[in-house]
Amino acid sequence: MIIAVDGPAASGKGTIARALARHYGLPHLDTGLLYRAVGVAVMRAGGDPADPAQALAVCDFPAEMLADPALRSEEAGRAASIVSVHEAVRDALFARQRAFARQPGGAVLDGRDIGTVIAPDADAKLFVTASPAARAARRHAELQAGGGTRSLEAVLGDIYARDARDSNRAAAPLVQADDADLLDTTELGITAAVQRAIALVEARRTSGRG
Ligand SMILES: Nc1ncnc2c1ncn2[C@@H]1O[C@H](COP(=O)(O)OP(=O)(O)O)[C@@H](O)[C@H]1O
Numbered sequence: 012m013i014i015a016v017d018g019p020a021a022s023g024k025g026t027i028a029r030a031l032a033r034h035y036g037l038p039h040l041d042t043g044l045l046y047r048a049v050g051v052a053v054m055r056a057g058g059d060p061a062d063p064a065q066a067l068a069v070c071d072f073p074a075e076m077l078a079d080p081a082l083r084s085e086e087a088g089r090a091a092s093i094v095s096v097h098e099a100v101r102d103a104l105f106a107r108q109r110a111f112a113r114q115p116g117g118a119v120l121d122g123r124d125i126g127t128v129i130a131p132d133a134d135a136k137l138f139v140t141a142s143p144a145a146r147a148a149r150r151h152a153e154l155q156a157g158g159g160t161r162s163l164e165a166v167l168g169d170i171y172a173r174d175a176r177d178s179n180r181a182a183a184p185l186v187q188a189d190d191a192d193l194l195d196t197t198e199l200g201i202t203a204a205v206q207r208a209i210a211l212v213e214a215r216r217t218s219g220r221g
Pocket residue numbers: 018019020021022023024025026027149150153196199200201202204
């Protein structure tokens with residue numbers, strides 16, 4: 012079974028994707044990490060993430076780079092959303108994601124374009140969202156726990172900027188697939204959100220698509 016989980020920054024899609032992977036015993040890929048790796052590699056080389064040629068040149072990074080803690084920073088997320096605008100970068104990262112989705116037994120992938128581009132044939136698709144204020148509060152708490160000092164207002168500004176860049180780009184914009192189930196987690200805690208996600212996947216499975 013292939014499960015696609017998409018949604019905007021800090022909506023809780025990674026938390027839900029990991030929980031679904033555990034529940035169904037499936038491997039999980041956080042595809043945002045691939046774009047983060049490219050963004051970080053460009054910055055480390057002293058380059059400009061907005062330059063498509065420079066970003067494309069570092070797309071063939073080793074798999075071990077995905078474990079680098081530097082990929083989790085806000086700067087990495089920002090750089091990721093800049094390199095991910097380039098169609099050549101998306102094309103370069105496509106085969107890796109597609110192969111992961113198509114492995115025997117299935118997989119759970121989370122990102123922005125899993126249900127629309129990477130695995131349009133997924134058995135279950137969730138579009139996870141939450142209000143910008145809820146997402147900013149979550150990301151802010153996460154950053155504070157890691158010792159960060161960015162204000163809630165600044166984090167909210169980052170969220171709006173990332174939403175705009177991800178939703179307005181020409182190549183694989185952030186959009187809910189026609190056949191995806193919407194899961195708004197604004198009023199749900201993690202346990203309730205995961206339960207709802209499992210119920211939605213189960214409904215798809217038993218309706219014959221899975
Ligand atoms: N339903 C929820 N309620 C409260 N906090 C949540 C919820 N889902 C996720 N979180 C927390 O919000 C932060 C962002 O979640 P994450 O799953 O990493 O989001 P995303 O993958 O969409 O960026 C994490 O600290 C996570 O523990």
